[in-house]
Amino acid sequence: MDEDRAARRITLAGGFVNLLLTSLQAVGGVIFGSVALLADALHSLTDLVSDAVVYMAVRLGAAEADENHPYGHRRFETLASLAVGLLIVVIGVVLVFEAAERLQSQTWASPEQPALVVAGITIIAKEGLYRSTMRVANKHNHALLRANAVHHRTDALSSIAVFAGLFASMYGFSSGDLIAALVVGLLLVRAGLRIVWEAGLELSEAGVDERTHTAMQELIRSTGGVEDLHLLKTKTVGGRIFAEAHVQVRPTLSVTQGHEIAHRAVDRVMEAIPLLQDLTVHVDPEDDQEDAPPLPNSHVIERAVLDAWEKATGEAPVNLTLHLLVEATTVVLVCSPQLGEDVIEQGKGAVLGVDHVDHVQVLSPR
Template identity: 40%
Template sequence: MNLENRAKASQKVTIIGAIIDFLLAIFKVIVGTLGNSGALIADGIHSFSDLLSDGVVLYAAKHSAEEADDGHPYGHERFETVATLGLAIILVIIGIGIIYDAFERLFSPSELSYNVLLLSVAALSIFSKEALYWYTLKVAKTYKSDMLKANAWHHRSDALSSIVVFIGILGSLNGYLYLDGAAAIVVGFMIIYIAWELGLGATKELVDSSIDADQVENLRNAIGRISGVNSVHSLRTRKIGHAISCDVHVQVDPFLSVSEGHIISVSVERVAKECLEDLNDVTVHIDPEDDETVAPYATLPERAEALGMLTKALFSNKCDGEIERIQLHYLDSRIHVDFYLPLSCLESDQSSDEILSKLHETVDALEGFGKVKVYFSKS
């Protein structure tokens, strides 16, 4: 996905929305004040809040498209998540304020004036905000932006609240004066509900919640079918803005070469990205055995120390002269050793069994070491 195009599309749809929000807010507040409609004034304040949210979205759209840097090695996608959470907080504050003001008007209702103008502005708000909802939602789906989706629902909340305002004004004009205040209260609660939905999703992402369980299971099955992968464990996923990140441990044959293990990890990354379209960061850990069940290796010597111990023991037993290479395998909580010797060793008086027996005797005396294998080859 082209991040530059994504940012431009996000900024364009947000600027269009901001212009419409600004005009609607002015119309609603002025006409609501003239017509003495608390519901329309509350709706106008809601539209003014959209301008603030549009500003937050513009800022996030610009910065979330930036490439990863030293300070943000995983990219800037979570600017969108923070912006979504910010929108939710703004909506909650506005919703509470509208409800508080509406309760005062509910118990002290006033007659409305400029009836046609009040209904016209409310109707204009319904149609314009619904159009903005569908336009913004289309861009959000095209570029998989939760932030734009949040802003689209913000537009939908305006459309729904304007419907409630329209009904409230219409009821008040027909003698039910309390309906204007009741409509404003309904608008306030609608705003708070939408804020809850948006804030909950953003919070889950910020605390690194996993993606959908079915997606995780599909990913696990896809990786498990790769040739050379014996099992899959410790599979973890999380969302970072519109993207997905994951890390996984795959168990392979413990005696594979490092290069073959690397090729398997490349295959795991490729298959994982084919399985999850929005997956852009995969960390693959190659395991020779299940490290969730095997005892830790903290007490075993690392390679340099282990080779030092072997070299000293071999020298003491006068059997180190012909060894070309030593390969160590950390398995079953022990160190297993492969010795590589030239075929010329077998031309001497010693047989392969005698050589193996001598090396076994040497290694068995060392603490933490296990099985021994000997391989003969031409130099």
């Protein structure tokens, strides 16, 4: 939970900086007469809201899995991203229309020089936020935080546009301020759409990217004892991966050995892919994917075999194993050493008469 504390701290710091910038830009925009600065103030305001939402989402998302949310609470982070993304798109569109309208009616503002200082301070502050947030995001591989960092970077770009527009406005190119406001709006729309797209991918239960998928496949396939892999399903929740795999092992292995192989496969993938939160491995004796017919009930067969054997030989077998595959069911039976050849043959015949039994193998310890 150390990473979540770090994520919260950097988000809080970002929020504080954005609060200062919003006030500075809004006041500066009004006093020094710049539409672009006002637009950027609005932008910083959405950043402030976004920081607040991210902060709360990280708090909620960090909560451990419980009965209500067996996969943990990370999806709150995704929902928060989606909400923030939509908000950013809306504000961006409003800004674009506002600036376009003023450009059309040629209602220029005439910004004064101190506005440039405000824009300059904003650029430096945003770039600083980008760097410090990215450092924390990379250290902890935190997807939401990384998105927030990238956003700080686009903020810096947008403020550079403001700076350039103001500069142009002051030195003869009177529409510069409004064009800068337009650019701020367009950048916001783009950033918002990207956030919405990524949150949408996760909410629609998209699998992991192809490289990760292939890496997972190879790790599972190369686990000793795994003969093949015929299914690997993945999804992400708040950037954490949840996966399910069907591995094929030699069909006559014992349950205990199959279980150990499955655990080893899980450990290997878990170790190599840090974002993997959970991997469930289902052990298959054969490829059961392509419309395989249902297997007969092994419990019923087992009881019928015991019954038939006991009736024919007068005693219970020492051990009994069933191998159930789609193509055939094989019974392997260990009898007591006292049984004679002919009694064993009688027992074999009786077991072969049981429904679904295709092959019988009797082992005598004699």
